[in-house]
Amino acid sequence: MRRRVRIQPWWVFGGVLVLLFVALVITYTAGEKENATVTETVIGESVSPVMSWTQKATAGVRDFFARLFGVRDIDREYEELKALAAQYELESQWAQELIRENERLTKLLGFTRKYPQYTYMYASVIGWDPSSWYSTITIDRGSDQGIEVNMAVVTRDGLLGRVIRVYSGYSTVLTIIDRQSAVAAVLERSRDNGVLKGATDQESGEPLCSLYYLSFSADLIPGDRVLTSGMGGYYPKGIPLGEVVEVSRQSNLQSYAIISPYVDFTHLEEVLIITGETEKGNETGETAGADTETSGGQDGGAADDTADDTADDTADDTAEQEGGT
């Protein structure tokens, strides 16, 4: 009679446990191995795609809930970032303005290096006279800073005008394009003298100047540079004024020219006030004058270069008229 053996659960349990323990010992003591076993490969290959899919699905769910519950945070961050962007925009504009100002001041500095014989004072333009089309401007330097009437005012491009009224903290400058302005001028190439007066283009309204009291035989052509002659005492010698645009010969044995000023009168922000001459400048001027007298005037002042009578008359007129009203 066969006796039926009944498998006890504990036997199965013990067997499985032993198998697992053996597997643990084998796999654990094997350490790092390059290739997985067949069993590991089968399990890994079959389960890992499902894990990958689950990971993607879970990430989608996570992102959905993150967005759902993070709306308030997103709004707050958005507002903060918006404020930050506005702040950076302001700072960027400020930096751009500083860069532009730096460029302008660098050019102004270039002017002072080009004419080192004068002493300068920096000033900002704080107002334009609206009634007379920029013919007078207001600057933020006055008698407190040592500004005096009739001091010449220049920009990086050339002569702007002269101080006509001084207050404690600001001053008014009459520009060379004002009809009441008159500047003793000389043509750089031919050294012919004249008087530069303010004018306005009849058609375009653009600021122009006219160079009067030129002799009929004056040698000038469009493109000639016009400088201050230094006669009259208001303006220092040799400062650029403008460029000849058009020449006209008149029947009364005189000529006049239309001059386009170098200074951009529509974009005035920083100016330099010529407050005096340096000692070096004085010495240079005296030396230059002595040289002029001895050499016959090739490098000298305009007065020395005006050899003919007409020019002498012009120089006299200039001395009287320079400065205008």
Place this chain on the structure above:
Amino acid sequence: MIVDILFSAGMLLAAFLGQTVALPALGVASLAPNLILSVVTCVALLRGPYAGLAAGALTGCVEDVFFSPGVGMAAIPLAVIGFVLGFHSRRFRSENIAAPPVLAFLGHIASDLCALALLYFTRNQAAVTGAVALRCLLSAVFTGGTALPVYLVCFRVYTRGKRGRGEAHLMMAG
């Protein structure tokens, strides 16, 4: 029978994926219930010692293949818990819904202690701080909490078409 096996396998696979992929992706892995243990507990209580042993051993092996330095580190505790709970499942009436959460909680504690012992014997690393202990305790509570809904689902599936819920328990014991 086949449907039950497939259902159990599906539940275990879902628990495995939820435990190893979904919960870490959601950022709650450090303080999360042990879903695998919950399912193994419920299967063992409803289907008996062999089912519990198989569920624990096989799921633990899969977990070990992916994450453990040796096959058996997770499988042995799960197999032991599954078998022991299945073996003693007759002591609990299947209508007693308090048993699964409590047993899953205790199973989680036992599993952690087992893992701690394995770490101690294999790597000599068994430093348990207060924070770690608290985290394990909270995770065990969560495991117990998840065991109840899992148990109800499994109970509904395993007792489908049966008269009365008590018959499921009789079937399991057989």
